[in-house]
Amino acid sequence: LLQGPGSRYVPLPAPQILHKLVDWLAAIPRQRAQFLLRILAGLNFLYLGVNFKVMQPNLxxxxxxxxQVPLLSSAPEFFVLLMAVVETFTGIFLLMGVLMRPMSIFLLSAFIFFASFLxxxxxxHMxxxxxxxxxxxNAAGHWRRPEARDKAAGILIIGGGFAxxxxxxxxxxxxxPYTNIDVTxxxxxxxFLLGPMLPEVVGGxxxxxxxxNPIRRILPDSQVIEGQIQAINTEHQTVTxxxxxxxxxxxxxxxxxxAQQAEPDFNGVAGLAQHGLPINSIGDALYLRQWVLKKLAEAEHLAAGTARQSLLTFAILGGGERGCGTAMEIQRLLLAATSAYPALNEDExxxxxxxxxxxxxxSPPVDLVKTRNQLLARFxxxxxNESAIESVTATAIYLNDGSLxxxxxxxxxxxxxxxKxxxxxxxxxxxCxxxxxLNGQDHIWLAGDNxxxxxxxxxxxxxxxxxGEKAAYNAWANTQQYRLFTYHxxxxxxxxxxxxxxxxxxxxPVVFSGLLAWLVSRVSCLNALPGLERNLRIVIDWILDIPFRNDIAVLTPDRTERLSQAYFHAGDELMREGENGDTAYIIQSGIVSVFKNGEKLSECGRGDILGELALINDAPRTATICCNTEVAVxxxxxxxxTELMGGFSLFGEAIQQRTQTYGNKQPLNTKNTA
Structure with a gap:
């Protein structure tokens, strides 16, 4: 009556005279309805225990x-006494609203047990x-919302990984549920990405x-903000x-x-930033899967030689779970694709x-290295060793000994x-x-990979x-002045x-692989992935993976264009001085004017780059850009x-030269401009 039929029902019309009553009933909080249900159920149990078991035991x-009800005792009188105690105290506990969930499980089991013998x-008893x-x-419910009694605090977490x-x-x-503590x-x-399983997307x-899993679903009672930390002010306890x-x-x-995660590493190997394929996201995994199959298609029509060998060779840098898993899944994908590419041989x-x-x-735990190496050799x-690499190009890997x-x-x-x-x-x-x-800080806790x-x-x-759990507990305990626990x-x-x-x-002490290790690893992954729906979906995937070989279909992540384009009319402002900027523009057609402090500095046209200063210096826009004509950028x-600046030296030098040129320009004489 108070809560209605729920969300999945066919709505029925109500007379106009009852609309106010329907709205009033719908506005009653669910916890108040639960409270009334608990009181009625408690009175019912108390009545059964006292009136029938205590007052009328002969019945x-x-x-x-x-x-011929089976008894827990040879004496029926003792059994009746036991039922009187159980039902009476159940009624009292329900009225008090304590031990709700344990009692519900106990009573469900008891009624099902007796229904099977009666x-x-x-x-x-449905x-x-x-x-x-x-x-x-829903537990006990309450008539009025309880007042929070904990001390007010705000706990801020930085990161999006496991911890x-x-x-x-x-x-x-x-x-x-009733608290003065805000969690952000x-x-x-x-x-939330289950990183250890990312390579399996490559293999299918x-x-x-x-x-x-959407983090907002995992954390329904926390505020989730998408962004990157820029600065910490420990004096005022603020984060930008x-x-x-x-x-x-x-x-x-x-x-x-x-609680920041480890980040991709493109340093230390020349050419890796330009030619290395990352494996850090779902998009990376799908692209890598497409890349592998594309290379097979290219190699299929080439004669035996260096070019064909290059296409059929796959190098993975990084020996952690992600690197080893990617190597295994690529090998499985290659073997599964052999039948679809008859011109290719497994030996290639x-x-x-x-x-x-x-x-x-x-690196894996020391005790597991030997078994892991045996599995790699088996496939x-x-x-x-990574130290053997000197550089990476688009078609070869050069080693320190001069070979490739x-x-x-x-x-x-x-x-x-x-x-740091x-x-x-x-x-x-x-x-820490x-x-x-964190050493020297009373209110900063470390739960990240570093x-x-x-x-x-x-x-x-x-x-x-x-x-993550230990850092969370200590941070919470610190706000309430409770005892902290150490982590070892x-x-x-x-x-x-x-x-x-x-x-x-x-x-x-026992190291194992094969089916048992697969099952144990799967269970640990299921524990890592919150949400019953996701767990069921992934279990179905695993079950299908056992009898069938890897699929070679690709959900291509390709976009129509690598770089987006924009179009502006004459008179439009491309950017305004003083605003935050996160985009640079290359003019494809049209003419724009550059203004600083209201004075015109210059005009720019096709091939010129605009807005790069805000990205280089991570500062607000230094000028206003207005379109003189229709402009495409x-x-x-x-x-x-950043990728172009770091990966292509000529582009970076051109940008630096352009930046110096802007810095040396003086305001134009408005008469000459006219």
Whole structure:
């Protein structure tokens, strides 16, 4: 009556005279309806226990004798006494609103148990089952919303990976539904990505949508902001972030949890930034899958030789879970595609994995290295040291000994520590105490991949869970002045190194692979992915993966154009002085004027670059650009502009020269301009 039929029903018309009553009933909070339901159910149990079991015990004894009810005791009188106690206290507990969920499970089990022995069907008590399920899901309810009694605080979490999401989930549980504590998560992406399973998208073992989960669904009671941290003001306890729209905003905090993930590493190998294929997102995985199949199609029509060998060779840099998993999945994809490309032979495929054995950020646990290497060798994946690479080109990898091997596909799965702190240019471990508190700071907690307590230890997703939960608890406890708990990295009794179907596991001293390791690895991944729906979808994918070979269909991520274009009319402002800028423009056609402080500096036309100063200096626009004619431009966002500046030296030099030219220009004489 109070809550209506729910969301999935066929609406029926109501007389006009009843509209106000219907609206009033619909406005009653669900928790108040739950409170009334609990009171009625509690009175019912109390009445049954007192009136029938305490006041009329012979009636219950007659029922037991007539139906030969199995007893928990040889004495029927004791059984009746037990039922009287259970029903009476159940009524009292329901009226008080305590132990709701344990009691609902107990009572459901008891009624189903007795229904199986009495001459009645299980559906007789269907209404009762429904009431118990509401207690299981909605608990006790309340007449008025309880007032929060905890101390007001704001806890800010930076990051979007395992540790950050786990920390936010822990905080939602700790603070409860009625709280004065605000939890805010600042993440660069709106989805939580299950990174260890990303290579399986390349191989086609799982569907892309099944390894991502919207963070807002995972954290319904937290504020989620998409953006990147720019600066931390520890004196005023504020953080400056840049939103995806490039607008900056300041967030205050009582406690700050830094839980940034490791980032892609393009440094240290010449040519890797220009020719390495990243594997850091769903888009990267889909593109890499398409790339592999495209290379097979190109090689199919070439005669044996260096060009064909280059197309059929795939090098992966990075020996962590992502690198090893990618190597395995590419090999599986190649073998599965053989029947579709009859001109290709399995012996022609070459997959090489380069790893840095001293990189503790990615290397597998020492106990699992031998078994992992055996699995790689079993699938003809060559394992080499990353230090042997001198440079990478579009068609070959050059080694330090002067040799090279043809390779048209270099995949970069290397990772590096995140920046120490916003504004810092170094990447190193951040030192903290055993409470995960940043050294020298009482309100900043470390739960990221660069936490100093993780140095020298293997860091899998289960370790990051523990780190995130412990940092969350201590941050919350610090706001309420509760006792803090220390964190000590410990070797797990069960460890997994995820490589898809060919994962490696360790249970105590026993290292294993094969089907058991695959199952254990899968279970750990399911625990990592919040949400029943996603878990069911991914289980179905895995079940289908067992009897069938890898699919070679591709969901192409290609866009029609790599760079976006824009069109402006005469008189339009392309940009305004003083505003934040995140885009540079290359003029394709038309004429624009450059104004600074209201004075005209110059005119620009086809081939000129505009707006680059704001991107280079990370500063507001220094001039206003107005269109003299109709203007067409190509747009470069910050990421594209940075990639061009860093990856192509001539472009970078041209930009620097252009910047100096702008700096030397003087305002035009308006008479001469006219």
């Amino acid at each position: 219950t004894l007659g029922i037991i004798d007539a139906y 001459p009645e069907s299980f559906t007789v 209404l009762f089952y429904g009431i118990m399920l509401t207690f299981l899901f 950050a999401v786990r920390a936010a989930m822990k905080l939602e549980k700790l603070r409860g 998560l600042v993440t660069p992406h709106s989805e 073992s799982v569907q892309p949508a099944n390894i991502v 972030i840049k939103r995806t729209s490039s607008a900056e905003m300041d967030l205050s905090y009582s406690e700050l949890i830094l 495929f070459k997959v090489v994995l380069f790893e840095n054995s001293e990189d503790r950020l990615q 003809n994946i060559e394992l080499l 091997f043809p390779c048209a596909s270099t995949i970069n799965a290397r990772l590096q520590l995140p920046l 702190l916003p504004g810092d240019t170094t990447r190193d471990w951040l030192e 105490d055993n409470y995960l508190r 936490s100093g307590l993780l140095k020298g230890h293997y860091t899998g997703h289960s370790e990051l869970y523990d780190l 990295p410990q070797r797990k009794w069960m460890q997994t190194f995820h490589m898809g179907r060919y994962s490696v596991g360790k249970l105590g 190509t747009c470069l966002n910050r990421e594209q502009f």
